[in-house]
Amino acid sequence: MKILGIESSCDETAAAVVVDGYRLLSNVVASSADLHVQYGGVVPEIAARNHIEVILPVVQEALEQAQCTWADIDGIAVTYGAGLSGSLLIGVMTARTLAITHNKPLYAINHVLAHVYANFLTETSLPGFKMRATQPAFPMLAIIVSGGHSQLALFENHFDYRLLGQTQDDAIGEAFDKVAKILGLPYPGGPSVEKAAQNGDADVYKLPKAKMPGYDFSFSGLKTAVLRLAQAEIGESYDFPSTKLAARLSDSQKVNIAASFQHTALQTIVDKAAQAYEEFSPESVVIAGGVAASGGLRAELSERIPIPIEYPDFKLCTDNGAMVATLGCFTVLTDQPPADPYSLGIEPNLSM
Ligand code: KG4
Ligand code: ZN
Numbered sequence: 001m002k003i004l005g006i007e008s009s010c011d012e013t014a015a016a017v018v019v020d021g022y023r024l025l026s027n028v029v030a031s032s033a034d035l036h037v038q039y040g041g042v043v044p045e046i047a048a049r050n051h052i053e054v055i056l057p058v059v060q061e062a063l064e065q066a067q068c069t070w071a072d073i074d075g076i077a078v079t080y081g082a083g084l085s086g087s088l089l090i091g092v093m094t095a096r097t098l099a100i101t102h103n104k105p106l107y108a109i110n111h112v113l114a115h116v117y118a119n120f121l122t123e124t125s126l127p128g129f130k131m132r133a134t135q136p137a138f139p140m141l142a143i144i145v146s147g148g149h150s151q152l153a154l155f156e157n158h159f160d161y162r163l164l165g166q167t168q169d170d171a172i173g174e175a176f177d178k179v180a181k182i183l184g185l186p187y188p189g190g191p192s193v194e195k196a197a198q199n200g201d202a203d204v205y206k207l208p209k210a211k212m213p214g215y216d217f218s219f220s221g222l223k224t225a226v227l228r229l230a231q232a233e234i235g236e237s238y239d240f241p242s243t244k245l246a247a248r249l250s251d252s253q254k255v256n257i258a259a260s261f262q263h264t265a266l267q268t269i270v271d272k273a274a275q276a277y278e279e280f281s282p283e284s285v286v287i288a289g290g291v292a293a294s295g296g297l298r299a300e301l302s303e304r305i306p307i308p309i310e311y312p313d314f315k316l317c318t319d320n321g322a323m324v325a326t327l328g329c330f331t332v333l334t335d336q337p338p339a340d341p342y343s344l345g346i347e348p349n350l351s352m
Contacts, residue, residue, distance in 0.1 A: 001074045001332060002066075005325025006059065008091030009083025009111045010147070011036060011047045013054045015062035016321035017073070021117075021329035022135060024124035026065035027315070027322045030054045033188065040181050048086030055094050062321065065126075070102045075338070077107040077328025079114065081350025082148060088346040096341045105338035107328045111319075112149050112352050115288035116142045117330065118312035118323035129313045136284035136310055143273050144352075145297070146289030147173035147188075150269065152215045152276050153352060158330050163352055164276055165215025172265055173291045175219040179226050179261050183254045184246025193258045194294055200252075200259030205229055207264040215272050219265065226261050233257075266297050274304040286310045292317040 002025070007014040011032045017025040032050035036042050063069070078095035081088060099106035120135045140155040150167040170178070173190055180189025185196055207225050210218035231240045234248040249257070277285060285305055291297060292311050301309045316322055 001329060002068060002072055003075050003077050003107070003325045003328040003332070004059070004062065004073050005109070005321040005323070005328055006055075006076065006078045006091050006095045007111070007114075007319055007321045007324045008051045008055065008087050009079045009081075010087055010319055011042045011050075012319040013051045013058050014319060014321035015059045016325045017062055017066035017068055018121065018322060018325035018329055021120055021326050021333060022122045024121050024126060024129070024131075024322050025068070026062045027126060027320060028058050028062045028065060029315075029320055030058050037187050040187050041177060042084070044084045044086050047084060048090060051087055051090035055090055059094070059098070073102070073104060075105040075107055075328060075332060077109050077324050077331065079111045079324055080108045080339075080344060081347030082111055083348060085346060085348045088348060092344055092346050096344055099341040106341045106344060107331045108339040108344055109324045109327050109331075110350055110352065112144055112146070112151070112289075114323040114327045115144060115146060116153070116155075116286065117327040118288060118316040118320070119286040119310055120326050120330070121312065121316065121322060129315065131313065132310060136286050138284075139280065139282045140284045140286060141273070141276055141280060141282040143269065143285070143287045143292075143301070144289050145172050145269060145287065145291035147171060147177065149289060150217045150219070151352060152272060154276070154280055154282065158334050159336070161352070165217065165272065167217040167219060168212065169218050169220035170223060172217070172219055172269060173289070175223045175265055176291070178223050179258070182227055182230055182242050182245055183249065183258060185254075185258070188290075190291060190294065193262055194296065196255045196258035197262040197296070200255030200257070202259040202263035204256040205260040207260050209264055209268055209271075215276060217268055217272065219268070222261065222264055222268075226257060230257060262296055266294065266300050269297065270300045270304055273301060277305050284310060288312070288317070290318045
């Protein structure tokens, strides 16, 4: 069974073909990230307009890379939430149209859940991918950390999961992006904060870790603490504008703040993940979402959790069509009904 996955929830336009939920035949991602750099974050209008321009060529390239024609495709999976409305609409309308014109079943995919399913890909002949050796076993603890989500979920089986906890304010990736802005580091913030932190010392500044009940998280207090720290370091008061901070901070102040922030933010996730591991003794622990690309997160989790921490190839951590196609395969394999190609809508605030 070959499923074409289409993803357009944020600033990546992506398509991929996956066989039976484990074999990746193609993976095409066109990002408009470069167009957003000058604004320090994704501009929804620009992202949506860019999706319109590239989505059909991206789908075409995904089919060609997979050496497939439409006749080989058994179904189309598309992200219908969560995400930016304008961006989601382009993917969903494109997938609906393709499903109708090529007479294929259409599967509606939850973006956050799809991130988890990037962990089920184990084979590819595409160059440059380090694939997982095996699919994760159930029960599976999923640590979902992206620009829009920070969640811990316990999966007993496919589509049988419960949310243990989630962020009550900002997502961890969002905090990385905002801290990068304060420090004058380029968008997206995660990789640039990680790079800066490598040259910094996390012990120079002590930032507060939010104490949240159960398995919930909070990152907005940490973000504000970084802002206050930066203002204090240059001898200014709380009303000094954040946009002017970067020009006044020295390089060593920047890298040390980046290191302290990264350490505190990652510890927040790692503490709760280790606690969940002890309480539920899962067979596998997976990380998913853009922040799963963080080398620091992987290293700190490995120190605290006794079983191997599993994660997808770096290119499959950030938004992509492969994860959407993989979850589409499991939707079919578990006999779930397809969506109506004449009426599928978007759900920008879809939760898990
Ligand atoms: O999953 P994703 O591509 O998009 C969403 O669904 O949100 O995640 C993007 C997020 C951004 O906030 C980005 O800064 C963060 O993932 N990110 C990282 C790293 N690489 C990407 N955060 C920390 N360290 C990284 N190396
Ligand atoms: Zn994502």
